[in-house]
Amino acid sequence: MPSPYRALFAAPGSGLFSAAGALGRIPFAMTGIGIVTMVSQLTGRYGIAGALSATLALSTALLGPQLSRLVDRYGQARVLRPAALVAVASVSGLLLCATKSAPTWTLFLFTATAGCVPSVGAMVRARWAHIHRGAPRELHTAYSWESIVDEICFICGPIVAITLSTAWFPAAGPLLASALLLTGVFWLTSQRATEPPVHPRPEHGGGSALRIPALRVLALTAVATGTVFGSVDVVTVAFAEEQGAKAAAGPLLAVYALGSCGAAAVFGLLRLKGPAGRRWLMGVTATAVSIIPLLLVGNLIVLAVALFVAGLAVAPTMVTTMALVERHVPRSSLTEGMTWVGTGLAVGVALGFSSGGWAIDAYGAETAYTVPTIAGAIAAMVAFLGYRRLREPAPAREGRRVDEHGTSDASMA
Secondary structure, eight states: OOHHHHHHTTSTTHHHHHHHHHHHHHHHHHHHHHHHHHHHHHHOOHHHHHHHHHHHHHHHHHHHHHHHHHHHHHOHHHHHHHHHHHHHHHHHHHHHHHHTTOOHHHHHHHHHHTTOOOOHHHHHHHHHHHHTTTOHHHHHHHHHHHHHHHHHHHHHHHHHHHHHHHHTOTTHHHHHHHHHHHHHHHHHHTOGGGSOOOOSSOGGGOOOGGGSHHHHHHHHHHHHHHHHHHHHHHHHHHHHHHTTOGGGHHHHHHHHHHHHHHHHHHHTTOOOOSOHHHHHHHHHHHHHHHHGGGGGOOSHHHHHHHHHHHHTTHHHHHHHHHHHHHHHSOGGGHHHHHHHHHHHHHHHHHHHHHHHHHHHHHHOHHHHTHHHHHHHHHHHHHHHHHHHHHHSOOOOBTTBOBOTTSOBHHHHO
């Protein structure tokens, strides 16, 4: 392992909570596609399966930030464990209703409450921020590492879920996801030494972290960026099918994720200078520009190359996004702030699925790559318009101040 990553895990307990977080994050990549696979197999109704997946995404987007706000106030263990139990109970109810051919409304009822699932990625990043507060270089490497873990989860998760549900029995994928969620959450929350301190009384009078202008810019840009990701996924599946090789869709999307994963690994080794806001703006712009070649692909080989190149901009942009959240959001609301970015991505992915699907039906897969291209342009436009919000001085947090270059007083002492 390269030296920055080796040094990163020298912190006591860091390897254990990162491993627990990885285990608890895999279900995010498994549950939605697992539900779609299970319901479509049991009922043959793909429309209902897709609607249930969208319901789960919306439920997670609505409940996730509220759970994270409670975590900031009461601690990870007190909130995450009951939330995970509720989520698993809801998924179990959904599986039971689906296998027993219960009324359709019961499927939607249990799916809506299944969104009460902890944002494990935000919890792990909050631990890194607590350990490396005042050390922006180490935090940069930590966020890069977690982006690598994210990509690995989203490469392997859907493949495992689909394989289990099709080769074993329909409910196998969601069942494994539930087991992994419980294991990951209880393992993570058992590690109390690295848990960030609670903030019973939120700074600045309380209220949602979205009151912070910089976070609103980051979350709104995340919605547009998530639309890019979601529409690329669904259009790529349709394009592969039009080319007579639907089975190639999985490897193609894995290439997209591998590009991001490789970029995250390299990005974590760099010692960057200059304002983080400027790097973020460049990353969002690069994400938008890198999607344009998808409009010109004519076969699967060219598409694979284009997807790999497009993936290179993804992880560095997300790493910088989380660094900016850490810079602009008070520590008493940090977990909530990180979750809002994840919520924006989730909402965007759902929009990408629906808009991409509509474009495929109306114009065909090749033309439907217009959807992520437009979404990328919107992300860049929002980033340019909101950039000045990211250049403003960050709020003082626990007696330290962060300058425009992401350097704290503690690190300069």
